[in-house]
Amino acid sequence: MSRNVEPMAMYAGLAPATRSSGSSIRGEQPARRGNKQLKRTFFLSAFAALADPASRAYYDKKIAQGKHHTQALLCLARRRADVLFAMLRDGTFYEPQLASVVS
Numbered sequence: 001m002s003r004n005v006e007p008m009a010m011y012a013g014l015a016p017a018t019r020s021s022g023s024s025i026r027g028e029q030p031a032r033r034g035n036k037q038l039k040r041t042f043f044l045s046a047f048a049a050l051a052d053p054a055s056r057a058y059y060d061k062k063i064a065q066g067k068h069h070t071q072a073l074l075c076l077a078r079r080r081a082d083v084l085f086a087m088l089r090d091g092t093f094y095e096p097q098l099a100s101v102v103s
Helices: 005-012 036-051 053-064 069-090
Strands: 017-021 024-029
16 A cells, blocks of 8 residues: 555544554554544445445445454455555546455
């Protein structure tokens, strides 16, 4: 991933945050910081995108990995934020890539 994508996800509050204290490092958790309105916008966008087959497949993949509904939606929201940033960076329009269906 591009090094410029992470700050945007951090600003939106979609990047995971690692908690640490001294020598103790706790696992990554959803960030509580960031722009709450932007995070909500990406979250609602991800929820609405579940009607799209490609987004639904990504969501289902995350559910199969053992993530809960909210966690899978946040993963999808992060992915959508990365795509939006790439579109803004490159000055392009969204072009969905048709994924091959694996049987």
